[in-house]
Amino acid sequence: MKNVLMIATGGTIASKNEGEGLTPALTSEELLACVPEIADICQVTTVQPFNLDSTNLRPAHWLKIAKIIEERYDDFDGFVITHGTDTMAYTAAALSYLIQNSPKPVVLTGSQKSAYLRDTDARQNLYDAFAFCADDKASGVHIVFDGNVILGTRAKKTRTHSYNAFTSVDFPNIAIMRDGKPFYYIKSEKGEPHFYNKLNDSIFVLKMIPGLKADIFDYLDTSCQALVIESFGSGGLPDYGNGEFFKRLKQFLASGKTAVLTTQVEREGSALDKYEVGRKLLKCGRVLEAHCMTLEATVAKLMWLLSFAKDDEIEKLFYTPVGNDIF
DSSP states (O other): OEEEEEEEOBSGGGEEEOSSSEEEOOOHHHHHHTOGGGGGTEEEEEEOSOOBOGGGOOHHHHHHHHHHHHHTGGGOSEEEEEOOSTTHHHHHHHHHHHEESOSSEEEEEOOSSOTTSSSOSHHHHHHHHHHHHTSTTOOEEEEEETTEEEETTTEEEOOSSSSOOEEETTSOOSEEEETTEEEESSOOOOOOOEEOOOOOOOEEEEEOOTTOOGGGHHHHHHHOSEEEEEESTTOOOOOTTTTHHHHHHHHHHHTTOEEEEEESSSSSOOOTTSSHHHHHHHTTSOEEEOTTOOHHHHHHHHHHHHTTOOHHHHHHHHTSOSTTOOO
């Protein structure tokens, strides 16, 4: 029987309404007690580094989770992280860069309704997460939710209330759970685990809206080391007849900073060479293109790269696939 470490971090799955709206209140032991059938598939040890609504999680919490896994990696066969849904995709992406090539599974799950309630998706999601984690073929970082097994770098929350909250963007599900067992579509590759313990969160995501003024760079120039431009359609910057956006971006890049272009469109990615507004952007300097990467993976990968890579290494490493994040 596999030994699994459960890392409880809070979220809806652990919430109660105590007068001011739902807030995490259930302990890791209480969560586990909601699904006694888990004892039939694996032995579980629990830890609870924090108990927070995932809206309040930030890179320091991702590093804390990764550190727990690294420190106890040799003691367990796999790891299940219970987590709020709102930022779960960001955490899954971050852990995909902090814990690479893991032959042991690192599984995130949560729910749209609290495990404390009678009618909830929490119990099934918990059971499925442990069942996947205990499977001999499982490895790497994944989200298990509503019967879907999604690669950590490809997950996005696409529904706020429905049980099928997460979607694998531009990539197939790794597996689905059927009667408590994974049915695989794609085999995970196993290797030697490589842990990282730093992130640089000096990043700003600029979501373009019609009419946005280029003087936003007055703030960006002094406040971040890297910029993710979430543009329209295939990608580009508006001209508005004065070329101010292109001028300010050139200045931003000339100061040694990094810019990545992604798209607000959920699927099929960017293509900067398609339209004039994209080709003009490419002439501003070293603008990286996220292509089919999710925003969550783009942000997490930049934080990871900025923490150790030299300026002349960032472009090469950004385009080097990690966990099928880019292709």
